[in-house]
Amino acid sequence: MTIATGDSVTLEYTGRLDDETVFDTSRESVAEETGLAEAQPDREYAPLTVDVGAEEVIEGMEEGLVGLEAGTTTTLTIPPEKGYGEHSEERIQEFDTEELREMLGGQTPEEGSYLEAQNGQHGEVVHSGEEVVKVDFNPRLAGETLTFEIEIVDVK
Numbered sequence: 001m002t003i004a005t006g007d008s009v010t011l012e013y014t015g016r017l018d019d020e021t022v023f024d025t026s027r028e029s030v031a032e033e034t035g036l037a038e039a040q041p042d043r044e045y046a047p048l049t050v051d052v053g054a055e056e057v058i059e060g061m062e063e064g065l066v067g068l069e070a071g072t073t074t075t076l077t078i079p080p081e082k083g084y085g086e087h088s089e090e091r092i093q094e095f096d097t098e099e100l101r102e103m104l105g106g107q108t109p110e111e112g113s114y115l116e117a118q119n120g121q122h123g124e125v126v127h128s129g130e131e132v133v134k135v136d137f138n139p140r141l142a143g144e145t146l147t148f149e150i151e152i153v154d155v156k
Contacts (some may be wrong), residue, residue, distance in 0.1 A: 059083075077147050
């Protein structure tokens with residue numbers, strides 16, 4: 001059965017960056033080999049089930065699944081515009097250090113720490129100075145070409 005929009009697809013996957021760094025996987029053995037399991041100790045590694053066309057995964061993954069069949073193993077290369085988008089300077093916001101400190105209960109955010117904005121977005125503190133704190137709200141994988149090794153386990 002060929003995968004089409006509306007199908008429920010169960011798959012195993014491993015996602016890599018251009019430098020071969022594994023950034024995500026459904027396979028516990030890969031997570032243990034690459035240190036992901038240690039970095040995310042509460043995560044359960046299991047096949048992923050998605051409804052094709054429901055926008056549950058990035059656009060390039062969804063498009064890459066259409067036409068495949070159960071039992072297929074393939075590699076998808078997804079450019080930034082079909083993944084998490086290009087990195088944008090507009091998504092780096094500046095905050096007054098004192099105002100942000102008050103919002104955080106007196107703490108000064110450190111570079112490399114993460115904050116959650118009132119709108120639910122997550123950002124990384126990329127600069128923490130006396131006057132200004134800069135927070136990058138770009139998705140972590142923005143600007144990256146992603147390569148996914150996938151195995152189609154089941155199609156319904």
